[in-house]
Amino acid sequence: MGTADNTWGAREFGPRDWTNARWRRRGTRWTAFEIVAMVLGFIVFWPIGLAVLGYKYWQGRSGGPDLQSFVSDKWQGARTMMSENSTSQTSFWNCGSAMKRASRFYQPATGNMAFDEWRAAELARLDEERRKLDDAQREFSEYVEELRRAKDREEFERFMAERRAKGSSGSANGGGQPS
Structure with a gap:
């Protein structure tokens, strides 16, 4: 029974049918990077491989970028952020007040008791100065408010006075607003 005469319901694919096949839609092709990432992910730690499969499924459904583009964009963003941090004028420990406060609580002892006592006293003095500055800032904010x-x-009272004056001059026959 038939080989190429379509007697068994076989269908021949033309060039247009092959390229427009449902399983060949854009975004569903696996690149070599994605295959290697999935295989290595399953070998190293199985959730990584599962994450690559999930990302590939999501990409097929929503048409997102392929895994290699996504990873290279994230890597470039991280490198940019790190280079901006390294070229800035502030050091790691001077980056924010929360970091400064956190670094005060854990300071290893130097082994010299006199120095450690002096340092603790200076930190307490500076902490008191910080509290005074915070109080002054709060008081100034209240003053400005x-x-x-x-x-x-x-301004509101001036507006209401002008409105009342405009309302009383607008009624000539005594039909003004009640007071």
């Missing part, structure tokens, strides 16, 4: 409230209150 009170000034803003007073200015807003003055």
